[in-house]
Amino acid sequence: MNVILRRFECLPSTNDYAKEQRALGRDMAVLADRQSGGKGTKGRSFSSELGGLYLTLLRFYPNLPASRAFTVMTTAAAAVCKTLEDIGLTPKIKWPNDVYVGGKKICGILIENTFSGNRVRCSIVGIGLNIFNELPQELQDIATSVFKQTGKRYDVDELAQKLLGYLYDENTAKAYFSYLGWIGEPIMILQDDKRIFARLHSVDNQGNLVAQIDGEERRFSAAEISLRINIDKEKTDEND
């Protein structure tokens, strides 16, 4: 792995910076100590205080069919899991690409792909991993950090290097399914203003969630739904 790394004390968003660099046509990693306008999925903001890892990898692909764009996501989520496993943690992926440790979210990933015809030209893979950053009050019950899980203040740069190594390792994507959590468990699917109680069956090769609803399998793309986990079991059994 031999990628240019640009490091900043503060950026509005490492994803937005990487987007501006696309015209250069070469891979680049962008790391910021903090972000003043960190972006999350579905238009949300992402808290990005000092002590967290805010990394975006701009990566070009010579020949990645659009039908395999899902591998960008599987690689990113599995790379985070491998990095966390190396420091003794037990991570789980909440479909499509949130990473959890101890039942709380430790990392979010925002992927923005650029297509050219039926190929992925390049991807912007933004990773926000809580290391020893303070978590805002409203996230205390649902988010965690490496520090909260290990009691140690890991060096952000060292973890970023490890993560980049896994992002460039062609074997990383395969591990996605072994980290996938909540298989067979009750879930709630939010689709527009509908709440659908279901059971998580699997994830297919296109990256769609396969859910079991009233004994039938249904597939959903990440763009059309949000997934809620740790759902009251009785509510799902009513629908079994």
Ligand code: BTN
């Ligand atoms: C989410 O969980 O909603 C996704 C969060 C993604 C956050 C990362 S931090 C680095 C990169 N820059 C951003 O503005 N967002 C991503």
